[in-house]
Amino acid sequence: xxxxxxxxxxxxxxxxxxxxxxxxxxxxxxxxxxxxxxxxxxxxxxxxxxxxxxxxxxxxxxxxxxxxxxxxxxxxxxxxxxxxxxxxxxxxxxxxxxxxx
Amino acid sequence: xxxxxxxxxxxxxxxxxxxxxxxxxxxxxxxxxxxxxxxxxxxxxxxxxxxxxxxxxxxxxxxxxxxxxxxxxxxxxxxxxxxxxxxxxxxxxxxxxxxxxxxxxxxxxxxxxxxxxxxxxxxxxxxxxxxxxxxxx
Numbered sequence: 664x665x666x667x668x669x670x671x672x673x674x675x676x677x678x679x680x681x682x683x684x685x686x687x688x689x690x691x692x693x694x695x696x697x698x699x700x701x702x703x704x705x706x707x708x709x710x711x712x713x714x715x716x717x718x719x720x721x722x723x724x725x726x727x728x729x730x731x732x733x734x735x736x737x738x739x740x741x742x743x744x745x746x747x748x749x750x751x752x753x754x755x756x757x758x759x760x761x762x763x764x
Numbered sequence: 765x766x767x768x769x770x771x772x773x774x775x776x777x778x779x780x781x782x783x784x785x786x787x788x789x790x791x792x793x794x795x796x797x798x799x800x801x802x803x804x805x806x807x808x809x810x811x812x813x814x815x816x817x818x819x820x821x822x823x824x825x826x827x828x829x830x831x832x833x834x835x836x837x838x839x840x841x842x843x844x845x846x847x848x849x850x851x852x853x854x855x856x857x858x859x860x861x862x863x864x865x866x867x868x869x870x871x872x873x874x875x876x877x878x879x880x881x882x883x884x885x886x887x888x889x890x891x892x893x894x895x896x897x898x899x900x901x
Contacts, residue, residue: 682798683805686819699776700823703798704830719797729808730801733794 664689665705666714666745669737681720681732682706706735714741772813773803776820783827786835795830845897849890856882 668688672678685706686697709715716738720731780799784792806816842848860879864872 681801683802683809686802687809697819698823698826699780699799699802699820700826700830702823703795704823704826707830730797730804732801733798 666741678736679734681734714738714744769813772817783831786831788838791834846890846894849886853883853886
């Protein structure tokens with residue numbers, strides 16, 4: 664879900680996103696991911712797996728007095744990984760016996 | 765912001781500070797920074813206080829898992845230094861003193877022995893850890 668969201672943002676020309684935006688965009692569809700602990704753990708894991716890259720927002724990037732955001736964007740590997748994952752899921756649906764082996 | 769919203773945000777923040785306390789400094793700073801920002805955004809999006817608290821509650825299991833994964837290696841590394849042994853050493857005689865004040869006979873003797881041996885053993889371990897630390901430079 665997060666990778667799909669990140670890739671959609673990349674295509675829309677606004678590649679960077681942050682935790683709260685993910686929670687808001689996923690809304691009820693990603694009910695579990697909107698839990699703070701789950702969301703930030705997943706983001707960290709995706710980054711560790713090389714599918715996301717992150718950085719702290721710089722002070723000069725925003726005007727309003729607010730805490731800086733941790734900004735994420737999908738890496739070059741993300742699209743391929745997502746396609747592989749979707750293909751594996753598809754094969755599990757089409758050939759459940761083979762997927763179970 | 766309503767007092768209830770402020771209270772719920774503070775509650776979530778206190779929980780964040782508590783579970784991140786065991787993590788390594790970089791992991792702690794990162795998680796706290798993210799939650800601080802998330803809570804600020806939640807407040808300014810005027811999310812209902814109950815939604816903010818529930819979002820934290822639903823993630824508690826993952827918070828604890830994250831804290832353990834981040835904190836255990838750090839704790840294990842600290843046992844390569846004399847500090848934990850020096851801290852633990854006086855606890856042995858103290859527990860022996862408490863038990864022997866409350867009980868008599870064999871139980872008291874066992875705990876007094878444990879207090880003497882355990883305290884000395886901890887100081888011995890502290891000395892070994894200190895020597896090994898010095899050797900490592």
